[in-house]
Amino acid sequence: MTGPLLDGARDARAHLRPDLGDRFSETGLLDIDGLHVSIQGQRLLQDVSLRLGAGEILGVIGESGSGKSLTALSVMGLLPRGAEVSGRIHLGGRDLTGLSEREMCRVRGGDIGMVFQEPMTALNPLQTIGDQVAETFVIHRGSSWREARAQAREVLDRVDLPADRFPLSRYPHELSGGQRQRVVIGIAIALGPRLLIADEPSTALDVTTQARILTLLRRLVAEDGMGLMLISHDLAVVAGMADRLAIMRDGAVVEAGPTAEVLRERRHPYTRALLAASMSGPERRVRGAGAPLLKVEEVVCAYPAARQGFSGRPAAHRAVDGVSFELRAGESLGLVGESGCGKSTLSRAILGLDPVQSGCIRLSGADIDTGVLPKKLRAQMQVVFQDPYGSFNPRHRVERLIAEPFHLLDAPPRGSARRDAVAQALQDVGLRAEDGRKYIHEFSGGQRQRIAIARALIIRPKLIILDEAVSALDVQVRAQILHLLAELSDRYGLAYLFVSHDLTVVRAVTDRVMVMQAGKIVETGATCDVFAAPSHPYTRALLEAAPVLELPRG
Amino acid sequence: MRSLVLGAVLWGSFVVLALLSFVWTPGDVLAIDIPARLQPPSAEHWFGTDHFGRDVFSMIMVGARVSLAVALVAVGIGMGFGVPLGLAAVAWRGGAFDELIMRSNDLVFAFPSLLIAIIITAVFGPSAFNAILAIGIFNIPVFARLVRGAGMSLWTRDFVRAARVAGKGPTRIAVEHILPNLANLLIVQGTIQFSLGILAEAGLSYVGLGAQPPTPSWGRMLAESQTMIALAPWLAIFPGLAIILAVLGLNLMGDGLRDLLDPRLRRVRL
Numbered sequence: 001m002t003g004p005l006l007d008g009a010r011d012a013r014a015h016l017r018p019d020l021g022d023r024f025s026e027t028g029l030l031d032i033d034g035l036h037v038s039i040q041g042q043r044l045l046q047d048v049s050l051r052l053g054a055g056e057i058l059g060v061i062g063e064s065g066s067g068k069s070l071t072a073l074s075v076m077g078l079l080p081r082g083a084e085v086s087g088r089i090h091l092g093g094r095d096l097t098g099l100s101e102r103e104m105c106r107v108r109g110g111d112i113g114m115v116f117q118e119p120m121t122a123l124n125p126l127q128t129i130g131d132q133v134a135e136t137f138v139i140h141r142g143s144s145w146r147e148a149r150a151q152a153r154e155v156l157d158r159v160d161l162p163a164d165r166f167p168l169s170r171y172p173h174e175l176s177g178g179q180r181q182r183v184v185i186g187i188a189i190a191l192g193p194r195l196l197i198a199d200e201p202s203t204a205l206d207v208t209t210q211a212r213i214l215t216l217l218r219r220l221v222a223e224d225g226m227g228l229m230l231i232s233h234d235l236a237v238v239a240g241m242a243d244r245l246a247i248m249r250d251g252a253v254v255e256a257g258p259t260a261e262v263l264r265e266r267r268h269p270y271t272r273a274l275l276a277a278s279m280s281g282p283e284r285r286v287r288g289a290g291a292p293l294l295k296v297e298e299v300v301c302a303y304p305a306a307r308q309g310f311s312g313r314p315a316a317h318r319a320v321d322g323v324s325f326e327l328r329a330g331e332s333l334g335l336v337g338e339s340g341c342g343k344s345t346l347s348r349a350i351l352g353l354d355p356v357q358s359g360c361i362r363l364s365g366a367d368i369d370t371g372v373l374p375k376k377l378r379a380q381m382q383v384v385f386q387d388p389y390g391s392f393n394p395r396h397r398v399e400r401l402i403a404e405p406f407h408l409l410d411a412p413p414r415g416s417a418r419r420d421a422v423a424q425a426l427q428d429v430g431l432r433a434e435d436g437r438k439y440i441h442e443f444s445g446g447q448r449q450r451i452a453i454a455r456a457l458i459i460r461p462k463l464i465i466l467d468e469a470v471s472a473l474d475v476q477v478r479a480q481i482l483h484l485l486a487e488l489s490d491r492y493g494l495a496y497l498f499v500s501h502d503l504t505v506v507r508a509v510t511d512r513v514m515v516m517q518a519g520k521i522v523e524t525g526a527t528c529d530v531f532a533a534p535s536h537p538y539t540r541a542l543l544e545a546a547p548v549l550e551l552p553r554g
Numbered sequence: 555m556r557s558l559v560l561g562a563v564l565w566g567s568f569v570v571l572a573l574l575s576f577v578w579t580p581g582d583v584l585a586i587d588i589p590a591r592l593q594p595p596s597a598e599h600w601f602g603t604d605h606f607g608r609d610v611f612s613m614i615m616v617g618a619r620v621s622l623a624v625a626l627v628a629v630g631i632g633m634g635f636g637v638p639l640g641l642a643a644v645a646w647r648g649g650a651f652d653e654l655i656m657r658s659n660d661l662v663f664a665f666p667s668l669l670i671a672i673i674i675t676a677v678f679g680p681s682a683f684n685a686i687l688a689i690g691i692f693n694i695p696v697f698a699r700l701v702r703g704a705g706m707s708l709w710t711r712d713f714v715r716a717a718r719v720a721g722k723g724p725t726r727i728a729v730e731h732i733l734p735n736l737a738n739l740l741i742v743q744g745t746i747q748f749s750l751g752i753l754a755e756a757g758l759s760y761v762g763l764g765a766q767p768p769t770p771s772w773g774r775m776l777a778e779s780q781t782m783i784a785l786a787p788w789l790a791i792f793p794g795l796a797i798i799l800a801v802l803g804l805n806l807m808g809d810g811l812r813d814l815l816d817p818r819l820r821r822v823r824l
Contacts, residue, residue, distance in 0.1 A: 351719055378721045391712035395734040405720040455716065 028053040029227040030075065030195055035087035037067075037074055037251075044070055046252045048087070052244070054194065055225040057218070059242030059259070061235055061274070063474040064445070067251035068231045072197045075229075076114060077104040092194060109140045113188030117200035119180035123172040129156070129183045130168020136190040151190070159186040159216060177339070178209035182216065189220055196221070199231045206338040206501055211545035214241060233474050235278045236504070236549040239263060247271050277479040278549050282486035282509065290329030293380075293462055293495055294350065299323050299359035301345050319345040321519035322359070329462060332489065332496040334510035334527060336503060336542070342519040343499050347465050350497070351383055363463070379408040382456035386468035388448035392440040399436030402426070402455040409459060425454040428491075429484060446477035450484065457488065465497045470505055482509055503546045507531050515539045558810020564803025568796075572618040581609030583616050583770050592786045602788040604778070610789065613770035614796050620682055620765045621772055621800065625751030627686045629744055632693020637733075637740065639694070640701025644709060644732060645724035647702075656702070659695035667692040668757070675763040682765040685758045693747050700743055705732045738812040745808025749801035756797055772797050 030052040037045035045067050052058040062068045073079050075089055077096060089096045091111060099107065108114075116122045123132060133155050134148035143151065149168055156166060159182040172180055181201060188196055198217060202210035218241055221228045232238045238245065239259060246256040247270065255268040266272045301320040319342040327333050337343045348354040350361055360367055366377050382405060385391040392401050399422045406412035406421075413421055423433035429450040440448060449469065456464045466485070470478045486509060488494060500506050506513055506527070513530050515523040515538065523536040534540045580600070587607030595602045601610035643652040671688035678684050705728070708714060717727050752772075758764040759773030767774070772793045779789035 348715075351715075353715060353718055375721050378719070381719075383716065383719050385712040385715065387712055391716055393713045393717075393731050393735065395737075404717060404722075408721040452716075 028056070029092055030058075030229070031088070031090040032071070032075070033088040033090070035071070035074060035085070035089065037070060037079065037083055037085050039080065039083045044251050045074070046250075048248075048251070048253055050229075050246050050253065050256065052195070052227045052229060054227055055221060056244065057221060057228045057230055057242045059238030059245045060229060060231045060248060061233065061238055061245060062248035063233055063476060065250075066248040068248050069199055070251075071248070072114070072199055072229065072231055075195075075197065076108055076112060077101075078108075106140070109136060109193075110191050111193055112195045112197060113191070113193035115181070115185050115188050115196070115198040115201045117203055119177050119184055119204065122184045123180055125172050127171075128168060129161075129166070129170050129172060129175070133183065133186050133190055134168075136187055140191055152186075155186045155190050156183070158189070158220070159183070161186070176209075177205055178213060181205065181209075181213055185213075185216065185220070189224070189226070192224060193226060195227045195229065197229045197231070200233070201230070202237065203232065203234070207503060207542055208338065208545040210237070211547070217241075234547070235274055235475065236547040239549055240547050247274065274475065275549070277476040282479075282483040290331070290493075290495075292326050293329045293331075293364060294327040294497070295362040296326070296346075296350065297324050297360050297362075299346070299349060299361060300357045301342070301349050301354060302357045318519050320349065323516075323519075323521050324359075325514060325521065325524065327463070327495055327497060330489070330493045330495055331512065332498060332510045334506035334513035335497060335499045335516060336501065336506050336513060337516035338501055338542075341516045343516050344467060346516075347383075347467050347497065347499050351381065351465060352378070375408045375410070379405070379459050380462045381465065382459070382461040382463075383465045383467060384449070384452045384456050384469040386471055388445045388452065388472060391452055392448065394440055396439075397436065398426075398438055398440060398443075398451055401440065402436075402451060402458055404455060405459045421458060425458040426451075428457060428488065429454045444477075446473055446481065449473060449477075449481055453481075453484065453488070457492070460492060461494070463495045463497065465499065467499045468501070469498075471500060471502060478505070485509060503531075503542060515542070557806040558814060561803045561806025561808070561810055564799055565807050568618050568622065568800050568803070571615045572622050575612070575615035575619055579609070579612035579615050581612045583608055583612045584768055592782070594786070595788055601792045602786065604775075604786075604789055605782060608770075610775075610792055613775060614772070614792060617770045617772040617775060617793065618796065618800070620769060621752050621755055621797075624682060624686050624689065624755040624764070625748050628689035628693055628751040628754075629748050631686075631690030632697050632747060633740065633744060636694040636697025636699075637701050640698040640705065641728040641732060643698065643702045644705035645728040647706060647709070652702075655698060659698055662692065662695045667754070671754075671758055671763060675758075680763045680766060682769070682771075685755055685764040688758070689751050689754045693751070696747060697740070697743065700739060701732075701736055704736055704739055708732050708735055737815055741811050741815065742808050745804045745811075749804045752797060752800055752804075 028051045030050070032048060032050040035045055035048040036043070048067070048071055050058065050060070050071070060068045060071065070079070074085060075091075075096065077099065079085065085097060087097070091107070096104070096107065123129070130149055130152050133152035134145060137143040137148035137151050138145060152168060153163060156168070157163065161179065161182055166175075166179070172183070175183065185201070196217075201217065202213045205213060214237070217228060217230070220226065230238055230242060242259050244257065245259050245262045246253050247262070247268070248254065249270050255262055255271045262271065263275070266275060299320055300318060300322055302316040302318045304316060321342070323346060325333075335343050335346070345354060349356050363377055363380060366374075399419075402425055403418060403422055406418070412418070422436050426433055426435055431447065431450055431454070435443075440451070443451065452469070470481050473481060482505065485496065489496060496509070498506060498510050510527045512525065513527045514521050515530070515536065517538045523530060523534065523539045530539065531543065534543055585608070587603075590603055590607040591605050593599055593603045593607075599609050599611065601614065603609055604613070639655050643655045646652055667688070670691070671685065674688045675681075675684050709732070714727055714731055717731055722730070755764055755771070756773030756776065759771040760777045762774070762777070764773055765771040775793040776790060779786070779793070783790050
């Protein structure tokens with residue numbers, strides 16, 4: 001709605017920049033110089049220097065553990081106790097490192113606002129959104145609650161939560177993730193801070209919601225002339241809107257500069273690796289479609305919805321509403337949609353974990369929806385879940401974890417045969433056989449996802465359902481896992497059902513794709529065709545919202 | 555680690571005292587020696603003597619035996635019945651069995667435990683065994699509820715889904731995946747119930763429903779010392795200290811054990 005206006009503002013600034021040149025950033029709003037942070041003798045940040053001018057957007061990019069969030073926490077003065085800090089952090093010419101806790105409290109709400117990643121937990125579920133915004137004014141400005149609520153109304157209007165649909169009396173659980181994130185942003189900008197720090201503000205959100213949140217942030221920066229420090233692991237998200245980029249790795253800034261320059265010159269090898277990971281997908285060998293493996297016909301999964309009033313009958317909410325499709329052996333099929341569209345319910349129904357109300361699901365010609373799946377049938381199908389932290393029993397060793405599907409075999413291998421199978425599965429996914437003796441908490445997120453794949457692979461299924469299997473991973477790790485999946489599919493002739501909200505991932509690894517909206521499949525076709533020429537408006541909306549990384553020529 | 559060691563030392567010393575009392579005590583707890591009554595602590599009688607001239611230290615040693623046995627068996631009853639019931643409720647959650655278990659739990663919870671203990675002892679006569687039974691029955695719903703509540707939230711975790719995809723039935727999942735992940739909760743709750751058991755036994759003995767005279771018991775020692783507290787304060791202080799230290803040691807040990815048993819926390823301390 002403010003799109004054209006906004007782009008105008010950006011263009012205007014872009015024209016101004018050559019005149020301002022380096023002066024713009026030298027007399028900047030935020031000036032971090034030679035920041036070192038160590039905790040318990042461990043160096044976590046090393047000589048970090050960043051500059052950010054008023055009205056400018058600085059994108060800070062790095063993998064988890066690269067120190068990007070720690071940098072933000074240092075600016076906020078929220079480092080854990082016992083952290084040793086040296087270096088300068090200047091905000092508008094004032095050194096923040098020497099301030100007392102009491103002075104920092106004033107700076108935090110007033111001069112610096114912060115938006116966190118997880119909108120679901122950033123708000124107090126027992127307070128209305130109006131009170132949570134108003135509280136900022138009461139605490140920092142000493143306003144009365146009545147004044148504060150009036151100001152809160154203005155703030156919510158600014159973040160596009162209009163009074164008629166979002167009165168102050170709403171509670172967080174009545175809002176969607178994107179709307180909650182708007183409230184969080186509202187709280188952060190309520191006092192008109194000079195610096196806004198957004199730590200992965202859109203990572204937990206769907207593509208279209210993510211695009212809207214980023215547009216909102218961009219508008220607020222342009223309107224208020226704030227500096228925005230935008231932290232993300234996703235280069236594509238940040239590159240589209242940041243004026244300057246800083247790329248971090250292992251607690252140090254490896255490359256920094258104006259966005260276009262960084263993307264064009266790519267001086268540091270790590271920048272090149274990062275770019276390659278965001279751009280490339282694994283090479284796929286096109287296979288001839290095999291025999292039909294999975295057949296889904298007119299499947300309906302319904303949940304009882306909330307009761308209307310005390311005596312009202314609970315209506316059924318159709319999470320999956322008459323879905324039909326076919327998956328052939330060795331094929332890689334994508335299922336794309338936003339959260340709540342029913343794609344996870346559908347995949348659980350296929351796995352026989354959730355009941356189906358009507359329709360039928362056939363795997364190799366046999367019905368699945370009868371409730372109790374015969375083991376032989378079940379052994380043809382395995383799953384990899386999204387959360388690499390929650391999908392393993394923390395009390396068992398890895399060798400026992402990945403051997404679990406052996407339960408499906410009539411004659412599971414024992415003794416040395418079993419050990420060999422476990423070792424083979426670990427080696428297939430790029431781990432060492434000795435890793436089987438370890439517990440799951442000793443592995444990183446990417447390694448855990450490899451272990452999850454090993455577990456799915458160990459009984460050589462024909463189909464693996466990947467339920468957002470790479471969504472929780474960093475870009476580079478994600479690229480590695482995708483390569484691994486492509487390689488395994490080639491080697492063992494696996495079929496994948498790739499469930500994801502991430503279009504770039506689906507585009508990279510699938511032969512065919514289905515787009516799901518509100519329980520129905522609205523478009524289906526060969527991946528390249530659907531992405532090149534989407535026919536359904538929803539598919540087009542999804543594609544437009546997806547951040548695309550474009551490299552400047554040269 | 556420090557709390558585990560401290561707890562284990564405290565707790566261990568009570569166990570040693572209780573075991574030692576089978577073969578040796580400084581004085582005879584059944585022999586009455588009126589001339590030596592109400593003596594303050596001395597080299598001969600470490601904790602003094604009571605109004606019958608019995609050695610208080612010896613009585614505490616024998617009392618530890620009763621307290622520990624009652625609490626141990628009571629927690630055993632509670633865990634032995636409560637944990638399987640709770641797991642069964644998780645495995646067949648939402649079904650009639652789940653409902654039956656939980657409603658019977660509510661029924662037990664609805665009665666004050668002391669009242670039931672009084673009824674049991676009134677019907678079967680006061681004895682240490684009946685005290686065990688009464689305390690044990692009240693431990694069952696505590697464990698059943700704990701296991702069901704925590705198990706329910708574990709049931710939605712992905713590793714349980716993965717086990718279902720691996721074709722494992724609810725019973726197997728409950729035993730293989732739910733139970734091990736409840737171990738730390740059960741240990742902590744077990745030690746809490748154990749110390750509550752010691753307190754409950756002391757309470758029942760205090761009102762005369764536990765171990766019967768002449769068997770010494772910490773609770774009854776406290777009750778008997780009441781009338782002489784101004785005259786011989788050590789009669790109240792030492793059994794009271796024994797109860798406090800036993801409960802404290804247990805709680806410390808429970809905390810330490812929980813950390814030790816969790817593979818996620820184990821690495822940190824090594």
